[in-house]
Each structure stands twice: as C-alpha cells, then as structure tokens.
Amino acid sequence: MNAPVDLTFVRVRTPRLLLRAWRPDDLDDLYAYARVDGVGQMAGWMPHDSRSESERILRRFIEGKHTFALVLLESGRVVGSLGLEEGRVFPASLPPSALGREIGYVLARDMWGQGLMPEAVRAVIRLCFSDWKWDYLTVGHFSWNDQSRRVIEKCGFHRIGEIEMATRCGTVEQVYKYCLTRADWQAAEPAAD
8 A cells, every 4th residue: 555655844864865855946956867868768758858847847746745856965966856656566465554655766867876876765765664664665667777677676675576567758668566575674674784
C-alpha cells in the first residue's frame, strides 16, 4: 500500500547533498539539467525544450509534495530529483497492509559517476525505514540503463521481476523492478555503514 508522504518540511543532509522540498526559485537549476539530452531519457521523458515546461514540472513537484530537490552543498545548486512515487508493482511477499513507495530519481549529467545518487538513495532509505518505519521500497530501471542498475544494487535492492512500460518518449521499455524491505535493510545495515 502506498504510504502517505509530505516532504514539505523534510530536510535530509548527506556528506555532499541536502535533500529538501522544491521551491519556485529552483527553476533555473531544474531547466539547466532537464534540458540536457540524455538525462530525461534515462527516466522515460524527453529533454525540456523550454523554461515553461520546466516551470510546469516544478509546480507539479511543489504541489505533489513527494519529490526531493537534490542540492549540492558545495555550490547550493540543485542537481537532481528523488521522488517517493506511488508504486506500480507491489511485492508479492508482503502483506497487503505493508506501507512503502517507489523511488524514482534523476541526476544532472555533469554529476554522473561521482556516487551522488547512491548517497542520496541511501539517505532516503534510512529516512523511510528508520524514521517513518515503512515496510518496503521499490525501484526500477530500463533494461539498458546500467548506471541506474548499479545505484540500485549498491543500495541493497533485490530484483523481483520485470514489466513493460510506455514512456513519454514514445517508446515501450522493459523495466526491471527491485524491492528492499525494512527487515532486509536492518539485517544488512551494519555492513553498509
């Protein structure tokens, strides 16, 4: 079952990032990374072709209250997003009353390969399992997206299946789905730290 979430006043700090709610003054940073070819396609959407498109998405982030802005502490620049979305696949091994959500994320192309996304995902896992006591998190990646696969595996998720998904790019993609339960996270957490 999708857990209720409101990130309006939630702030999570990692060694290099601040995860916080989106604000109207984040528009320039959002447009700067969302217009770059190759970024959106990793998540199933085309590069933004105008500031007004980014503004529409920014309003949706702010009103939805379930997507973090990833702010680079060093510069204060927003370099990505991490959402706690309504899940599309419910883990069959869990009771129907189990609470969780699906993680979705995007990172500015110039930040790829620096370990920022695993850092952010691990912090959100800790928030969801330790503070909010959720039961599970799911995540997925397109079959060809090895970068996302590596993030998911580094963060301890286990593959549970695959689905086909129509994207906003006009393609139909094979999506590999993963799950991490709070019990599995608790069992592995000392080794991860």
